[in-house]
Structures are given as structure tokens and as C-alpha cells.
Amino acid sequence: xxxxxxxxxxxxxxxxxxxxxxxxxxxxxxxxxxxxxxxxxxxxxxxxxxxxxxxxxxxxxxxxxxxxxxxxxxxxxxxxxxxxxxxxxxxxxxxxxxxxxxxxxxxxxxxxxx
Amino acid sequence: xxxxxxxxxxxxxxxxxxxxxxxxxxxxxxxxxxxxxxxxxxxxxxxxxxxxxxxxxxxxxxxxxxxxxxxxxxxxxxxxxxxxxxxxxxxxxxxxxxxxxxxxxxxxxxxxxx
Numbered sequence: 628x629x630x631x632x633x634x635x636x637x638x639x640x641x642x643x644x645x646x647x648x649x650x651x652x653x654x655x656x657x658x659x660x661x662x663x664x665x666x667x668x669x670x671x672x673x674x675x676x677x678x679x680x681x682x683x684x685x686x687x688x689x690x691x692x693x694x695x696x697x698x699x700x701x702x703x704x705x706x707x708x709x710x711x712x713x714x715x716x717x718x719x720x721x722x723x724x725x726x727x728x729x730x731x732x733x734x735x736x737x738x739x740x741x
Numbered sequence: 742x743x744x745x746x747x748x749x750x751x752x753x754x755x756x757x758x759x760x761x762x763x764x765x766x767x768x769x770x771x772x773x774x775x776x777x778x779x780x781x782x783x784x785x786x787x788x789x790x791x792x793x794x795x796x797x798x799x800x801x802x803x804x805x806x807x808x809x810x811x812x813x814x815x816x817x818x819x820x821x822x823x824x825x826x827x828x829x830x831x832x833x834x835x836x837x838x839x840x841x842x843x844x845x846x847x848x849x850x851x852x853x854x855x
Contacts, residue, residue, distance in 0.1 A: 670845040717784055729787035
């Protein structure tokens with residue numbers, strides 16, 4: 628049972644490069660989320676989606692774009708990477724619209740911007 | 742703006758001792774509160790979810806209490822084991838609408854010594 632799968636697991640980029648992080652879930656969840664985790668800052672919500680074809684901004688959306696073309700996939704893009712975007716990125720998904728079910732997390736993508 | 746705080750940031754106990762982890766939040770108007778465990782290099786695993794109408798939730802050796810009026814939740818782990826060593830995070834869900842957007846505390850890193 629895969630759950631939430633994130634690719635890649637590690638990546639090093641140079642400033643100004645672009646890349647896309649992929650999140651895939653096989654639980655038929657409607658809701659998907661992208662977080663970043665930084666020392667001393669905890670997890671912060673970047674963007675989220677309440678269903679296929681929808682996206683919305685979270686707490687720290689600047690510098691990121693997302694797409695949810697298929698229900699099972701949620702993509703996070705960095706158009707022009709900056710050192711401040713060095714972080715661990717987590718994707719999560721949940722089933723319930725009312726928040727009565729917990730979120731399920733992937734193992735993270737560790738991204739370094741040089 | 743909701744703020745979630747976990748004190749202490751780190752805790753070390755001998756095996757067999759009971760663990761008490763604290764979580765406080767500034768806005769008592771929450772929908773639910775969730776406790777997670779995070780192992781090094783891994784994602785978050787949901788441990789317990791307490792709805793705002795509940796006072797506590799139990800799962801095996803874990804018990805979480807919620808006092809909305811005082812803005813506090815406590816996670817108790819009975820008879821700690823070395824395998825309980827991990828970082829524990831709490832997160833609050835402000836409402837049940839528009840997705841399960843969580844605000845996280847900074848976590849408490851726990852070390853259980855054999």
C-alpha cells in the first residue's frame with residue numbers, strides 16, 4: 628500500500644533553475660496539500676487543492692506554482708529557484724471535507740538551492 | 742492569526758517513564774487537533790485526532806487530551822520505550838471547511854534512553 632509518494636527524494640539545484648516536485652496518492656483522496664518544513668519554523672502550508680482542477684494559496688505561496696490535473700497527482704513547481712527555498716517539502720492528502728479524517732503524508736523531498 | 746507552541750523543544754527520559762508532551766494554541770475556535778509522529782528523514786504519521794467536541798482520545802499507550810477553553814492539548818505516552826524516540830508535532834485545524842488546513846507547532850524531539 629503506497630499511500631502518498633513523492634518524487635524525487637533529494638535534489639540539488641542552482642539559483643534560477645526550475646523544477647517540479649511530484650506527489651501521487653492512491654487513496655482516492657479529494658484534498659491534497661504541499662508544506663515546507665524549516666528548522667525553527669515548523670511546517671507551513673504552501674498551496675492546497677480541494678479537488679481535481681482546483682488549487683488555492685496557503686500561508687507561504689510566493690515563488691511556487693501548483694497544478695492538479697488529475698485527482699491522484701499534485702505538482703509543485705519552482706519557476707526560478709532561490710536559496711530561501713532550500714527546505715524539506717512534504718505532500719499530504721486527506722479524504723474528508725470536514726476535517727474528520729487525518730492527513731496522510733509522504734516521506735518528503737529534500738531540496739537544496741545553491 | 743493562530744499560533745501553536747510546543748514546549749519543551751526537546752525531552753530525554755529513561756525507558757519506562759511516562760511521557761507528557763504539551764501543545765498550546767492561541768485561538769480556541771478550532772475544529773480539531775491532531776498529534777503526529779515524525780521519525781528522522783521521514784514524513785509525518787498521524788497518531789490521534791481529537792474533535793473540538795471531545796475531551797480526549799486514546800490509542801494503546803497513547804492518550805491525548807484537549808482543553809479548548811484554555812488552548813491546550815497534552816499527549817501522554819505510557820511506559821515509554823526506545824522505539825518512541827521521535828519528534829512529536831501537534832496541529833490545529835481552524836475549521837472544517839475548504840480543506841483541512843493545519844497550523845503546526847514546532848514539535849518536541851523525544852529521546853527515550855534504554
